Amino acid sequence: MPVPLPRTIAEGSRLIQSRALSPVELVRALLERIETVDPVISAFITVTAELALEQARKAEREIVGGNYRGPLHGIPFAAKDNYNTKGILTTGHSRIYAAHRPHEDAAVIERLYDSGAVLMGKCALHELAHGGPSFDLPWPPARNPWDTARFTAGSSSGSAAALAAGLVLFSLGSDTGGSIRGPAALCGLVGMKPTFGLVSRYGVIPNSWSLDHCGPLAKTVEDCAMVMAAMCGHDCRDRGSVRGPPPDFTHTLRRDLAGVRVGVLRHFFEEAPALDPQLIRESDEALRVMTSLGAVIGTAHVRPIRDYCDVWTLIEAPETFSIQRKALEQRIHDFGAVFIERTLIACLIEASDYIDAQRVRAQMVDEMNAVWEKYDVLVAPGGGPAPTLQPGLSAWPSLNRHSPFALLGAPAIVVPCGYSESGLPLSIQFVARPFDDAKLLSIAHAYEQATGFGLQREPQIAKEPPPIAYERPQVERMTLDARIVSLCERATAAAGLKVGDAELAILCGAAPHLIEMRDHVRGRAGSAEPANVFRVPGFS
Numbered sequence: 001m002p003v004p005l006p007r008t009i010a011e012g013s014r015l016i017q018s019r020a021l022s023p024v025e026l027v028r029a030l031l032e033r034i035e036t037v038d039p040v041i042s043a044f045i046t047v048t049a050e051l052a053l054e055q056a057r058k059a060e061r062e063i064v065g066g067n068y069r070g071p072l073h074g075i076p077f078a079a080k081d082n083y084n085t086k087g088i089l090t091t092g093h094s095r096i097y098a099a100h101r102p103h104e105d106a107a108v109i110e111r112l113y114d115s116g117a118v119l120m121g122k123c124a125l126h127e128l129a130h131g132g133p134s135f136d137l138p139w140p141p142a143r144n145p146w147d148t149a150r151f152t153a154g155s156s157s158g159s160a161a162a163l164a165a166g167l168v169l170f171s172l173g174s175d176t177g178g179s180i181r182g183p184a185a186l187c188g189l190v191g192m193k194p195t196f197g198l199v200s201r202y203g204v205i206p207n208s209w210s211l212d213h214c215g216p217l218a219k220t221v222e223d224c225a226m227v228m229a230a231m232c233g234h235d236c237r238d239r240g241s242v243r244g245p246p247p248d249f250t251h252t253l254r255r256d257l258a259g260v261r262v263g264v265l266r267h268f269f270e271e272a273p274a275l276d277p278q279l280i281r282e283s284d285e286a287l288r289v290m291t292s293l294g295a296v297i298g299t300a301h302v303r304p305i306r307d308y309c310d311v312w313t314l315i316e317a318p319e320t321f322s323i324q325r326k327a328l329e330q331r332i333h334d335f336g337a338v339f340i341e342r343t344l345i346a347c348l349i350e351a352s353d354y355i356d357a358q359r360v361r362a363q364m365v366d367e368m369n370a371v372w373e374k375y376d377v378l379v380a381p382g383g384g385p386a387p388t389l390q391p392g393l394s395a396w397p398s399l400n401r402h403s404p405f406a407l408l409g410a411p412a413i414v415v416p417c418g419y420s421e422s423g424l425p426l427s428i429q430f431v432a433r434p435f436d437d438a439k440l441l442s443i444a445h446a447y448e449q450a451t452g453f454g455l456q457r458e459p460q461i462a463k464e465p466p467p468i469a470y471e472r473p474q475v476e477r478m479t480l481d482a483r484i485v486s487l488c489e490r491a492t493a494a495a496g497l498k499v500g501d502a503e504l505a506i507l508c509g510a511a512p513h514l515i516e517m518r519d520h521v522r523g524r525a526g527s528a529e530p531a532n533v534f535r536v537p538g539f540s
Contacts, residue, residue, distance in 0.1 A: 005029055007455060009169050009223040013071040016063065023056040023063075023074030027118060030076055034120070034167050040465055041143045043162035045081045046089050047121040052076065055118040062116070071226045073116030078162045078171040080155075081122040082129050082205040083109055083214075092128045092205045093139060095334040096327045106203025107235045108172060108214055115230040120168050123158030127339040129174055129207040130155065130320055134336035135391045135470035143389060144187060145459040146424050149466045150386040153182030155207075156217065160187040163217050164459055170227050174204055175213045177312055178402025181429060184217050185383030185414045188425030188454060190224045190444070191217045195434045196409035197242040199228075200235035208319040209240075210358075210532065211312070211406050220454055221415065221445040225249040228437070247438035253445040257293040260443055263300025263375035268401055271305050279384055282418035282426045287379065289450050300371055300378055303364065308404035310517040311364070314349055314357035315407075317514075321346035321495075329496050337473050337506060341393050344499070344507040345514040347491035353518050358532055359525035365408055366528075372433040377443050380405075382427030385420035391470040393506065396513035402429070411437040413444050416453035423457070473506060480508045487511065 006012035006021070015021035031049050038044050059074035079085065082092045084102035091097045105113070112119075124142040126132025132154045133141035142157040144150040145165040152160050156173030160183030163171045173180035175193040184191025192215045199214045206212055216227035232246035264287065269280055291297055320343050321328070328335070328343070335343075371378070381401050405412040410431055417428040430447075432440035448454065488507045492499045499507070 005033075005166060006169065007166070008219045009071060009075055009226050010220070012075055012169050013073070016074045017068055019063065023059045023118065024053065026074070027052045027056040027076055027120070030120060030167060037165050037167060037461055040148060040461055040463065041145055041161045041165055042140045043123055043142050043158040043165065043167060044078070044121045045091055045093065045124055045139050045158070048088060048119050051088070052118050052120050059116050059118065069116040072112065072230050074118060075170070076118045076120045076168050077112065078120050078123050078159060078168045079109065080125050080159045080171070080173050082125060082174060083122070083172055084203040084205070085109055085119070085122065088122065090122065090205070093125045093137060094127045094339070095138060096324070096331060097205065098138060102203070104203065107200035107237065108231050109203070111230055111233065117230070123162055123171065125157055125159070126155035127336045128205060128324065129176060129179055131338040131342035132157070133389060133391065134338045135468065136336045136472050141389065143465050144386050145461050146188065146386065148462045149388060150424070151186065151389045152386070153186045153383065155179040156183045159217055160184055160189060160191070163187070163189055163219070165461060166458070170216055170218045170223060173215060173217050174207070175215055175406060176207045176211045176316060177406050178400055180215045180217060181402045181412060181414045182383055185427035186386040186425065188416050188459070189217050189219065190221050190413065190415055190448075190454060191215070192224050192228065192413040193406060193411065194228065194232070194437050195411045197240045198246070198435070198437060199231045200233070200238040200241050202235055202237040206323050208316045210319065211316055213406065221413070221441055221448045222250070222253060224413070225253060225441045225445070228441070249438050249441055252438050252442045254442045255446050255449050257290055257295035257443060257446050260295045261374065261376045262290055262295045262297050263371065263378045264297060265302060265378055265380045266299050268305060268380045271399065273399060275381055276385060276420070278420045279381060279426050283381065283428050286417045286428045286447065286451070290447060293446055293450055298375065300375055302368070302371060302404070305399045305401060305404065306520075308364065308407050309399050310520050311357045311360050312403045312407050313514070313517055314353055314521055315361065317343065317346040318349050318354045332497060332499060332503060338393060340503050341506045341510050344492065344503065345510050347495045347497070347507070348487070348511060348514050349518060353522065355530055356525045357521055358530035359528040360521055361407055362528045362531040363525065365531060368408060368410070376432070377440065378431040380429045380431060382414040382417065382429040384426035385422065385424035389468065391468065393473055394510065396510065405431050410434050411440045413440055415444050415448050417451065418453055419457065472502065474502060480505065484508050484511050
């Protein structure tokens with residue numbers, strides 16, 4: 001008789017604690033499902049079957065012996081393949097790390113192991129959590145289980161696909177500009193980016209030191225709270241890690257919104273590129289639900305999305321370039337075209353531009369004080385329905401409705417808010433003041449309990465994914481603006497890079513858009529200091 005698979009952590013932990021479900025039986029059933037489903041959706045890069053069974057047997061022995069560690073004990077999970085796992089291949093979905101087997105676990109992996117969670121494997125992502133989908137890498141991009149012809153968003157693409165397909169009970173992602181929230185939104189999941197510094201980033205292949213966040217993807221807000229409780233804690237190995245006890249995430253969940261002040265970022269729904277009318281309609285319905293739960297709805301005002309996205313780019317691109325500089329100097333042809341485009345633009349960003357962006361970022365953070373005094377939570381678009389999965393470079397200008405909240409370091413969560421006419425998930429985004437993560441979860445939980453969209457439907461996974469034709473982008477040099485070509489040649493040479501015609505053409509295509517962003521930010525910092533904060537380890 002097949003093992004009945006729990007859909008949530010809460011359900012699974014009740015069954016495991018009461019010994020109605022064996023962690024070993026659960027893991028074996030999921031491994032069988034992975035063997036059947038993953039060839040279709042390409043969620044995993046590495047399946048850790050032997051380790052999972054070993055950890056499940058240990059969990060079972062401990063629970064039978066009366067040593068129950070908590071709600072994650074014996075619960076199977078997957079990690080994005082930029083989380084270091086001792087002795088286990090950790091690729092970042094890049095040729096550069098194709099043989100990388102770390103000597104230690106990431107901090108979050110350590111904490112989850114301590115909670116008794118069981119690692120099922122490492123998941124596909126966009127190359128080094130930076131750009132995608134890419135079709136010129138050793139592993140294919142993950143596909144959306146709701147429709148395998150559609151995009152999962154990124155960069156935590158495999159983490160979302162594995163969870164949505166029922167291959168694990170929760171997963172780990174990282175979020176630099178929406179990389180947890182985007183995939184969660186398109187795959188009908190709950191995905192949370194915590195406050196910057198609340199969860200250790202130690203042992204995670206970095207994308208951007210000042211923007212990276214680690215966080216969970218789960219089926220429900222309650223599940224998300226359980227994982228957050230296990231993930232959080234000060235870590236002296238992460239210079240951005242905050243001190244103090246973590247919040248109580250699980251005992252503050254609520255079912256009403258009486259007196260909660262909700263600020264709607266209406267211009268985030270209205271600015272270009274246009275959102276799908278179905279998402280706008282269901283977001284309006286979500287606001288009506290919140291009103292019925294007692295929330296007080298108002299219109300919140302912040303800067304245009306473009307302002308945040310330009311500043312985000314001028315910070316993220318140079319930091320990514322710095323992290324991967326040696327590899328770019330020595331192995332530039334081993335990177336995918338999308339990573340090349342998103343990273344080589346850093347060659348056109350001067351040091352003063354990066355500092356100006358950090359100064360404007362500080363202004364943006366300070367401006368939010370007035371907003372947080374007026375509202376307990378902000379509402380913005382989540383995402384959906386998922387677009388078709390297509391190869392290609394960036395559609396400039398690229399306005400990302402998730403990146404402003406990574407830039408601000410504020411906690412943000414996406415929750416399902418309905419389905420499109422074709423049955424694809426739609427999601428709404430909640431944002432709170434930094435370090436109000438527990439309050440954010442409680443508000444999202446109240447909305448979720450009143451609607452229940454996340455568990456209403458399950459994806460029906462196709463037997464075979466549709467084929468996608470791909471050719472690496474090629475641009476004829478004679479079609480490029482000679483001034484832009486000269487600028488890009490000088491910039492890449494000054495950076496110590498030996499770029500070929502293909503890489504140069506990709507940069508030339510992005511350069512005019514980067515220059516526009518750079519000029520948009522220049523001179524707007526006033527007298528602000530940079531957002532970077534100097535701290536001596538061991539002192540508050």
